[in-house]
Amino acid sequence: METDNNIEKDIERVLAAAKNVKPVDAPLLFTEKTMQRIGAERQASRVSTYALLKVAAVLLLIGLNVYTISRVLETPLQQPEQVKVSMDDLVKDYQVTDVSNDWLNNKIQQNEQP
Amino acid sequence: MPLEIDIKALKAKSEDAFRHLVNAYGKDIYNLCLSIIPVAEDAEDLSQEAFVKAFNSIDSFREDAQIKTWLFRIAINLCYDHLKWSKRKKRHAILQPLYNREDEPIEIASNFQHPGITLENKEHAKVLYAALETLPEKQHSAFLLYEMQGLNYKEIAETMAVSVSSVEALLFRARASLRKKLQTYYSDYASIKK
Numbered sequence: 114m115e116t117d118n119n120i121e122k123d124i125e126r127v128l129a130a131a132k133n134v135k136p137v138d139a140p141l142l143f144t145e146k147t148m149q150r151i152g153a154e155r156q157a158s159r160v161s162t163y164a165l166l167k168v169a170a171v172l173l174l175i176g177l178n179v180y181t182i183s184r185v186l187e188t189p190l191q192q193p194e195q196v197k198v199s200m201d202d203l204v205k206d207y208q209v210t211d212v213s214n215d216w217l218n219n220k221i222q223q224n225e226q227p
Numbered sequence: 228m229p230l231e232i233d234i235k236a237l238k239a240k241s242e243d244a245f246r247h248l249v250n251a252y253g254k255d256i257y258n259l260c261l262s263i264i265p266v267a268e269d270a271e272d273l274s275q276e277a278f279v280k281a282f283n284s285i286d287s288f289r290e291d292a293q294i295k296t297w298l299f300r301i302a303i304n305l306c307y308d309h310l311k312w313s314k315r316k317k318r319h320a321i322l323q324p325l326y327n328r329e330d331e332p333i334e335i336a337s338n339f340q341h342p343g344i345t346l347e348n349k350e351h352a353k354v355l356y357a358a359l360e361t362l363p364e365k366q367h368s369a370f371l372l373y374e375m376q377g378l379n380y381k382e383i384a385e386t387m388a389v390s391v392s393s394v395e396a397l398l399f400r401a402r403a404s405l406r407k408k409l410q411t412y413y414s415d416y417a418s419i420k421k
Contacts, residue, residue: 120410120413120414123409124406124410124413127355128405128406128409129351130352130354131371131375132374133348133352134341134348134375135343135345136254136343137261137343138254139254139274143274144246144249146275147253147275150275150278150279151278151279151282154279154282154283155240155282158283
């Protein structure tokens with residue numbers, strides 16, 4: 114019975130201990146140390162923004178290159194137009210007066226005769 | 228009485244505004260961290276970390292809430308993360324549960340060094356802190372915010388993002404659970420002495 118009473122008293126003392134905790138002042142230079150950490154964080158976020166910008170620029174360049182290459186590969190090569198040259202065009206171009214090739218046959222015959 | 232804090236300047240990440248915030252709430256946040264982790268160096272580190280986190284996430288602060296309760300929430304979350312990390316480290320606890328079990332026994336910390344506790348109160352405070360550590364997080368937070376930090380139900384509800392009636396229920400359960408654990412602890416202690 115006495116033990117139970119002692120236990121009850123101990124429990125009450127322990128629960129009362131919560132109320133007896135005195136608030137303490139923040140440690141010396143608490144504000145300065147905290148502001149230093151905040152400053153370091155600000156600096157780190159600036160550095161990381163710069164690094165992010167660099168990564169974004171590199172990614173943009175790579176993207177542009179990939180786009181350009183894919184466009185080049187997708188576009189079919191243009192075949193050069195086949196130029197059909199008629200005999201009349203040749204005549205025009207070289208200003209030959211006779212279109213017939215009789216003169217050429219005559220020449221060959223002459224050569225064949227002994 | 229809430230202190231005058233320029234939220235716009237904070238959101239613009241003004242150094243002066245943050246210095247004012249640290250001056251205004253540094254003591255409260257440090258004492259809050261001490262009430263969860265009664266080791267002065269760890270509490271200092273965590274309370275500074277809370278302000279750094281506040282600086283990084285100030286854009287997410289809703290202006291209808293109190294800056295004090297918002298800071299308290301950040302600090303509480305950081306302290307619980309630290310507690311979980313140190314428990315896991317201590318017990319190699321991949322196989323241990325990450326949250327407190329109802330039947331977890333009270334273990335008195337060897338590195339207890341709360342500067343706000345007088346020598347004659349130290350033994351009881353050690354037992355209290357050890358018992359508090361075995362409570363589920365929400366009961367623990369509600370108890371220490373009410374009993375140690377002196378917040379009212381509304382402020383606790385805002386800090387913990389729960390209703391006022393939930394705070395009452397959490398406090399009731401925390402006290403009942405603490406009594407039960409302390410009863411077991413002192414009964415075991417008495418039987419060992421016999």
